[in-house]
Amino acid sequence: MKLVQIAGYLGSGKTTLILALSKKLAEEGQKVAILVNDVGEVPIDGKVMQEYGLEVKDIGGGCICCQVAGTMRKTLGLLAKNYEPDITIIEPTGIAVPNAIKEAVGPEAAKFQITFGPTIVLFDTTRAEKFLTYDPLIRLVSTQLKDADIIALNKVDAAPEDKIEYSKEFVQGINPDAKIMKLSSRTGQGFEIIVKAVRDFTA
Amino acid sequence: MKPKDANDLLAPISPLHEGINSYGLGCSVTSKKAVTAEALRKFAAELMITVIQFCVESGAKDIGHIKAFIDHDTGFLHANTVGDPADVTVEGRDGQPLYSFNLVINSVLYGLGKEAVKDITERSLKSVLAKFGMKKKPYPKQQPEMT
Numbered sequence: 001m002k003l004v005q006i007a008g009y010l011g012s013g014k015t016t017l018i019l020a021l022s023k024k025l026a027e028e029g030q031k032v033a034i035l036v037n038d039v040g041e042v043p044i045d046g047k048v049m050q051e052y053g054l055e056v057k058d059i060g061g062g063c064i065c066c067q068v069a070g071t072m073r074k075t076l077g078l079l080a081k082n083y084e085p086d087i088t089i090i091e092p093t094g095i096a097v098p099n100a101i102k103e104a105v106g107p108e109a110a111k112f113q114i115t116f117g118p119t120i121v122l123f124d125t126t127r128a129e130k131f132l133t134y135d136p137l138i139r140l141v142s143t144q145l146k147d148a149d150i151i152a153l154n155k156v157d158a159a160p161e162d163k164i165e166y167s168k169e170f171v172q173g174i175n176p177d178a179k180i181m182k183l184s185s186r187t188g189q190g191f192e193i194i195v196k197a198v199r200d201f202t203a
Numbered sequence: 204m205k206p207k208d209a210n211d212l213l214a215p216i217s218p219l220h221e222g223i224n225s226y227g228l229g230c231s232v233t234s235k236k237a238v239t240a241e242a243l244r245k246f247a248a249e250l251m252i253t254v255i256q257f258c259v260e261s262g263a264k265d266i267g268h269i270k271a272f273i274d275h276d277t278g279f280l281h282a283n284t285v286g287d288p289a290d291v292t293v294e295g296r297d298g299q300p301l302y303s304f305n306l307v308i309n310s311v312l313y314g315l316g317k318e319a320v321k322d323i324t325e326r327s328l329k330s331v332l333a334k335f336g337m338k339k340k341p342y343p344k345q346q347p348e349m350t
Protein backbone atom coordinates (compact mmCIF):
# COMPACT_ATOMS: atom_id res chain seq x y z
CA MET A 1 0.00 0.00 0.00
CA LYS A 2 1.31 3.42 -0.94
CA LEU A 3 1.08 6.24 1.58
CA VAL A 4 1.37 9.97 1.11
CA GLN A 5 1.27 12.36 4.04
CA ILE A 6 -0.11 15.85 3.67
CA ALA A 7 0.86 17.56 6.89
CA GLY A 8 1.12 21.10 8.22
CA TYR A 9 0.10 23.24 11.15
CA LEU A 10 -3.54 23.82 12.14
CA GLY A 11 -5.52 25.63 9.47
CA SER A 12 -2.78 25.42 6.84
CA GLY A 13 -5.20 24.06 4.23
CA LYS A 14 -4.68 20.30 4.42
CA THR A 15 -8.33 19.25 4.12
CA THR A 16 -9.00 21.56 1.17
CA LEU A 17 -5.95 20.25 -0.70
CA ILE A 18 -6.75 16.61 0.07
CA LEU A 19 -10.34 17.01 -1.14
CA ALA A 20 -9.15 18.41 -4.47
CA LEU A 21 -6.28 15.93 -4.82
CA SER A 22 -8.42 12.89 -4.02
CA LYS A 23 -11.08 13.92 -6.52
CA LYS A 24 -8.44 14.45 -9.21
CA LEU A 25 -6.75 11.08 -8.58
CA ALA A 26 -10.12 9.30 -8.49
CA GLU A 27 -11.05 10.90 -11.84
CA GLU A 28 -7.81 9.46 -13.23
CA GLY A 29 -8.93 6.00 -12.15
CA GLN A 30 -6.98 5.60 -8.93
CA LYS A 31 -8.56 3.96 -5.91
CA VAL A 32 -7.96 6.50 -3.16
CA ALA A 33 -8.40 6.11 0.59
CA ILE A 34 -7.98 8.86 3.14
CA LEU A 35 -6.97 8.46 6.75
CA VAL A 36 -7.90 11.55 8.73
CA ASN A 37 -6.86 12.42 12.24
CA ASP A 38 -8.51 15.36 13.98
CA VAL A 39 -6.97 16.84 17.10
CA GLY A 40 -10.41 17.77 18.38
CA GLU A 41 -12.47 15.39 20.45
CA VAL A 42 -15.14 15.07 17.77
CA PRO A 43 -13.71 14.48 14.29
CA ILE A 44 -15.00 16.86 11.61
CA ASP A 45 -12.70 16.58 8.60
CA GLY A 46 -13.67 12.96 7.99
CA LYS A 47 -17.37 13.85 8.02
CA VAL A 48 -16.77 16.58 5.44
CA MET A 49 -14.80 14.26 3.17
CA GLN A 50 -17.43 11.53 3.42
CA GLU A 51 -20.08 14.04 2.34
CA TYR A 52 -18.02 14.56 -0.82
CA GLY A 53 -18.16 10.81 -1.49
CA LEU A 54 -14.60 9.87 -0.54
CA GLU A 55 -13.43 6.68 1.20
CA VAL A 56 -12.40 7.96 4.61
CA LYS A 57 -11.26 6.45 7.88
CA ASP A 58 -11.47 8.80 10.83
CA ILE A 59 -9.25 8.66 13.88
CA GLY A 60 -10.00 10.88 16.84
CA GLY A 61 -9.08 10.91 20.50
CA GLY A 62 -5.52 12.17 20.08
CA CYS A 63 -2.69 12.59 17.63
CA ILE A 64 -1.52 9.70 15.44
CA CYS A 65 2.11 10.74 15.85
CA CYS A 66 1.97 9.83 19.54
CA GLN A 67 -1.26 9.19 21.47
CA VAL A 68 -3.19 7.04 19.00
CA ALA A 69 -0.39 5.57 16.89
CA GLY A 70 -1.65 2.07 17.63
CA THR A 71 -5.11 2.93 16.35
CA MET A 72 -3.53 4.30 13.17
CA ARG A 73 -1.59 1.07 12.57
CA LYS A 74 -4.73 -0.99 13.09
CA THR A 75 -6.74 1.26 10.75
CA LEU A 76 -4.08 1.12 8.03
CA GLY A 77 -4.04 -2.66 8.30
CA LEU A 78 -7.82 -2.79 7.90
CA LEU A 79 -7.68 -0.43 4.93
CA ALA A 80 -5.01 -2.53 3.21
CA LYS A 81 -6.93 -5.74 3.85
CA ASN A 82 -10.49 -4.62 3.15
CA TYR A 83 -10.22 -1.79 0.63
CA GLU A 84 -6.87 -2.34 -1.15
CA PRO A 85 -6.40 1.29 -2.26
CA ASP A 86 -3.89 2.31 -4.93
CA ILE A 87 -2.99 5.17 -2.66
CA THR A 88 -3.77 6.19 0.90
CA ILE A 89 -3.49 9.85 1.80
CA ILE A 90 -2.86 10.56 5.46
CA GLU A 91 -4.11 13.84 6.87
CA PRO A 92 -2.54 14.07 10.31
CA THR A 93 -3.57 16.61 12.91
CA GLY A 94 -2.13 20.07 12.53
CA ILE A 95 0.17 19.39 15.46
CA ALA A 96 1.55 16.06 14.24
CA VAL A 97 5.19 15.37 13.50
CA PRO A 98 5.43 13.66 10.07
CA ASN A 99 8.50 11.51 10.80
CA ALA A 100 6.93 10.31 14.06
CA ILE A 101 4.02 9.02 11.98
CA LYS A 102 6.41 7.18 9.66
CA GLU A 103 8.10 5.62 12.66
CA ALA A 104 4.76 4.69 14.16
CA VAL A 105 3.71 2.92 10.96
CA GLY A 106 7.05 1.06 10.96
CA PRO A 107 6.01 -2.29 12.41
CA GLU A 108 3.16 -2.64 9.90
CA ALA A 109 5.16 -1.51 6.86
CA ALA A 110 6.48 -4.95 5.93
CA LYS A 111 3.28 -6.78 6.78
CA PHE A 112 1.16 -4.66 4.43
CA GLN A 113 3.96 -3.78 1.95
CA ILE A 114 3.62 -0.13 2.84
CA THR A 115 5.80 2.36 1.00
CA PHE A 116 5.95 6.05 1.76
CA GLY A 117 5.70 8.65 -0.94
CA PRO A 118 6.61 12.29 -0.57
CA THR A 119 5.76 14.02 2.70
CA ILE A 120 4.08 17.24 1.71
CA VAL A 121 3.99 19.91 4.42
CA LEU A 122 1.82 23.00 3.98
CA PHE A 123 2.91 26.34 5.37
CA ASP A 124 0.32 29.10 5.79
CA THR A 125 2.03 32.20 4.40
CA THR A 126 -0.69 34.47 5.81
CA ARG A 127 0.34 33.53 9.37
CA ALA A 128 4.11 33.28 8.95
CA GLU A 129 4.98 35.87 11.60
CA LYS A 130 2.72 34.27 14.18
CA PHE A 131 4.69 31.03 14.01
CA LEU A 132 7.83 32.93 14.98
CA THR A 133 6.23 34.74 17.92
CA TYR A 134 5.80 31.89 20.38
CA ASP A 135 8.57 29.45 21.16
CA PRO A 136 6.61 26.19 21.34
CA LEU A 137 4.93 27.01 18.03
CA ILE A 138 8.29 27.68 16.33
CA ARG A 139 9.55 24.31 17.51
CA LEU A 140 6.46 22.49 16.33
CA VAL A 141 6.22 24.16 12.92
CA SER A 142 9.99 23.85 12.35
CA THR A 143 9.90 20.14 13.17
CA GLN A 144 7.06 19.63 10.69
CA LEU A 145 8.98 21.53 7.99
CA LYS A 146 12.20 19.59 8.65
CA ASP A 147 10.37 16.34 7.88
CA ALA A 148 9.05 17.54 4.50
CA ASP A 149 10.09 16.40 1.04
CA ILE A 150 7.90 19.11 -0.47
CA ILE A 151 6.98 22.34 1.31
CA ALA A 152 3.98 24.11 -0.17
CA LEU A 153 3.78 27.79 0.69
CA ASN A 154 -0.01 27.87 0.85
CA LYS A 155 -2.62 30.65 0.56
CA VAL A 156 -0.29 32.70 -1.65
CA ASP A 157 -3.37 34.35 -3.16
CA ALA A 158 -4.11 35.93 0.24
CA ALA A 159 -0.60 36.91 1.33
CA PRO A 160 1.38 39.95 0.17
CA GLU A 161 4.54 39.27 -1.81
CA ASP A 162 6.87 40.28 1.03
CA LYS A 163 5.23 37.75 3.36
CA ILE A 164 5.59 35.04 0.74
CA GLU A 165 9.28 35.83 0.28
CA TYR A 166 9.77 35.93 4.04
CA SER A 167 8.04 32.55 4.34
CA LYS A 168 10.24 31.12 1.59
CA GLU A 169 13.42 32.25 3.29
CA PHE A 170 12.18 30.93 6.62
CA VAL A 171 11.33 27.45 5.37
CA GLN A 172 14.49 27.24 3.22
CA GLY A 173 16.54 27.98 6.31
CA ILE A 174 14.88 25.14 8.16
CA ASN A 175 14.87 22.56 5.38
CA PRO A 176 17.21 23.44 2.47
CA ASP A 177 16.74 19.98 0.93
CA ALA A 178 12.98 20.22 0.45
CA LYS A 179 11.38 21.25 -2.80
CA ILE A 180 9.62 24.54 -2.11
CA MET A 181 6.61 25.62 -4.13
CA LYS A 182 3.76 28.10 -4.04
CA LEU A 183 0.18 26.86 -3.65
CA SER A 184 -3.28 28.36 -3.64
CA SER A 185 -6.35 26.22 -3.29
CA ARG A 186 -8.49 29.18 -4.32
CA THR A 187 -6.79 29.90 -7.63
CA GLY A 188 -5.37 26.44 -8.29
CA GLN A 189 -1.79 27.74 -8.43
CA GLY A 190 0.67 24.92 -7.82
CA PHE A 191 -1.97 22.21 -7.64
CA GLU A 192 -0.68 20.34 -10.70
CA ILE A 193 2.79 20.11 -9.13
CA ILE A 194 1.30 18.30 -6.13
CA VAL A 195 -0.77 16.04 -8.39
CA LYS A 196 2.32 15.19 -10.44
CA ALA A 197 4.40 14.39 -7.36
CA VAL A 198 1.75 11.97 -6.10
CA ARG A 199 1.06 10.56 -9.58
CA ASP A 200 4.78 9.88 -10.13
CA PHE A 201 4.92 8.04 -6.83
CA THR A 202 1.94 5.82 -7.63
CA ALA A 203 2.96 5.13 -11.26
CA MET B 204 -13.71 9.31 21.48
CA LYS B 205 -11.65 6.50 22.98
CA PRO B 206 -8.58 4.93 21.31
CA LYS B 207 -9.26 1.59 19.61
CA ASP B 208 -5.89 0.04 20.33
CA ALA B 209 -4.79 -0.99 23.81
CA ASN B 210 -1.22 0.22 23.17
CA ASP B 211 -2.56 3.76 22.87
CA LEU B 212 -3.55 3.79 26.52
CA LEU B 213 0.12 3.91 27.47
CA ALA B 214 1.32 6.22 24.71
CA PRO B 215 2.84 9.52 25.85
CA ILE B 216 1.82 12.83 24.29
CA SER B 217 4.53 14.50 22.20
CA PRO B 218 6.17 17.38 24.11
CA LEU B 219 5.75 19.42 20.92
CA HIS B 220 2.01 19.54 21.60
CA GLU B 221 2.56 21.57 24.76
CA GLY B 222 0.19 24.52 25.15
CA ILE B 223 -2.28 23.34 22.49
CA ASN B 224 -5.71 22.38 23.79
CA SER B 225 -8.90 21.37 22.09
CA TYR B 226 -12.55 20.91 22.89
CA GLY B 227 -15.28 19.37 20.79
CA LEU B 228 -19.01 19.15 21.25
CA GLY B 229 -21.85 17.64 19.30
CA CYS B 230 -25.53 18.46 19.67
CA SER B 231 -28.86 18.71 17.93
CA VAL B 232 -30.23 22.19 17.31
CA THR B 233 -33.91 23.01 16.95
CA SER B 234 -35.76 26.10 15.81
CA LYS B 235 -39.47 26.97 15.99
CA LYS B 236 -39.17 29.00 12.80
CA ALA B 237 -38.01 27.38 9.56
CA VAL B 238 -34.30 28.02 8.96
CA THR B 239 -33.49 28.76 5.34
CA ALA B 240 -30.25 27.71 3.68
CA GLU B 241 -29.08 31.31 3.76
CA ALA B 242 -29.88 31.66 7.47
CA LEU B 243 -28.04 28.43 8.21
CA ARG B 244 -24.92 29.73 6.48
CA LYS B 245 -25.20 32.95 8.48
CA PHE B 246 -25.54 30.92 11.68
CA ALA B 247 -22.38 28.94 10.86
CA ALA B 248 -20.40 32.08 10.05
CA GLU B 249 -21.65 33.87 13.16
CA LEU B 250 -20.61 30.91 15.29
CA MET B 251 -17.06 31.09 13.94
CA ILE B 252 -16.86 34.86 14.45
CA THR B 253 -18.17 34.58 18.02
CA VAL B 254 -15.60 31.92 18.94
CA ILE B 255 -12.85 34.18 17.55
CA GLN B 256 -14.18 37.12 19.57
CA PHE B 257 -14.30 35.14 22.83
CA CYS B 258 -10.84 33.67 22.14
CA VAL B 259 -9.34 37.13 21.70
CA GLU B 260 -11.08 38.39 24.86
CA SER B 261 -9.72 35.40 26.80
CA GLY B 262 -6.15 36.01 25.65
CA ALA B 263 -5.56 33.08 23.30
CA LYS B 264 -2.12 33.40 21.73
CA ASP B 265 -3.10 31.63 18.54
CA ILE B 266 -6.41 30.43 17.23
CA GLY B 267 -5.21 27.16 15.82
CA HIS B 268 -8.35 26.11 14.02
CA ILE B 269 -12.06 26.43 14.78
CA LYS B 270 -14.31 24.12 12.77
CA ALA B 271 -17.99 23.30 12.65
CA PHE B 272 -19.95 20.70 10.76
CA ILE B 273 -23.70 20.88 10.26
CA ASP B 274 -25.74 18.10 8.74
CA HIS B 275 -29.44 17.58 8.16
CA ASP B 276 -31.78 15.57 5.96
CA THR B 277 -31.15 17.52 2.77
CA GLY B 278 -27.68 18.98 3.03
CA PHE B 279 -24.58 19.81 5.02
CA LEU B 280 -22.25 22.72 5.78
CA HIS B 281 -18.73 22.97 7.09
CA ALA B 282 -17.32 26.19 8.48
CA ASN B 283 -13.86 27.06 9.65
CA THR B 284 -11.56 29.86 10.67
CA VAL B 285 -7.98 30.36 11.76
CA GLY B 286 -8.77 33.62 13.51
CA ASP B 287 -9.51 36.29 10.93
CA PRO B 288 -13.22 37.22 11.04
CA ALA B 289 -12.96 38.39 7.42
CA ASP B 290 -11.74 34.99 6.32
CA VAL B 291 -14.36 32.65 7.77
CA THR B 292 -15.30 30.01 5.22
CA VAL B 293 -18.67 28.29 5.01
CA GLU B 294 -19.07 25.63 2.33
CA GLY B 295 -21.22 22.59 1.63
CA ARG B 296 -24.51 21.66 0.03
CA ASP B 297 -27.56 23.79 0.83
CA GLY B 298 -30.83 22.03 1.50
CA GLN B 299 -34.47 22.76 2.17
CA PRO B 300 -35.66 25.01 5.03
CA LEU B 301 -35.44 23.03 8.25
CA TYR B 302 -36.46 22.97 11.90
CA SER B 303 -33.57 20.90 13.27
CA PHE B 304 -30.00 19.94 12.42
CA ASN B 305 -26.96 18.25 13.92
CA LEU B 306 -23.97 20.37 14.84
CA VAL B 307 -20.39 19.51 15.76
CA ILE B 308 -17.86 22.15 16.81
CA ASN B 309 -14.15 21.65 17.38
CA SER B 310 -11.95 24.38 18.82
CA VAL B 311 -8.18 24.02 18.89
CA LEU B 312 -6.32 26.86 20.56
CA TYR B 313 -2.81 27.67 21.61
CA GLY B 314 -2.14 29.43 24.88
CA LEU B 315 -5.32 28.66 26.83
CA GLY B 316 -6.08 25.80 29.21
CA LYS B 317 -8.46 22.99 28.34
CA GLU B 318 -11.21 24.35 30.59
CA ALA B 319 -10.96 27.78 28.97
CA VAL B 320 -11.26 26.25 25.50
CA LYS B 321 -14.33 24.34 26.66
CA ASP B 322 -15.84 27.47 28.20
CA ILE B 323 -15.25 29.58 25.08
CA THR B 324 -16.76 26.98 22.79
CA GLU B 325 -19.85 26.46 24.93
CA ARG B 326 -20.40 30.19 25.59
CA SER B 327 -20.06 30.97 21.89
CA LEU B 328 -22.65 28.38 20.95
CA LYS B 329 -25.04 29.55 23.65
CA SER B 330 -24.71 33.15 22.51
CA VAL B 331 -25.27 32.40 18.81
CA LEU B 332 -28.19 30.05 19.51
CA ALA B 333 -29.89 32.82 21.49
CA LYS B 334 -29.25 35.32 18.69
CA PHE B 335 -30.86 33.03 16.11
CA GLY B 336 -33.72 31.88 18.39
CA MET B 337 -32.51 28.27 18.41
CA LYS B 338 -32.16 25.65 21.12
CA LYS B 339 -29.61 22.92 21.78
CA LYS B 340 -30.44 19.31 22.58
CA PRO B 341 -27.99 16.54 23.52
CA TYR B 342 -26.58 14.57 20.63
CA PRO B 343 -24.83 11.24 21.15
CA LYS B 344 -21.13 11.24 20.25
CA GLN B 345 -20.29 8.99 17.32
CA GLN B 346 -17.56 6.39 17.44
CA PRO B 347 -15.23 5.89 14.46
CA GLU B 348 -16.02 3.07 12.09
CA MET B 349 -13.34 0.38 12.32
CA THR B 350 -14.51 -2.19 9.79
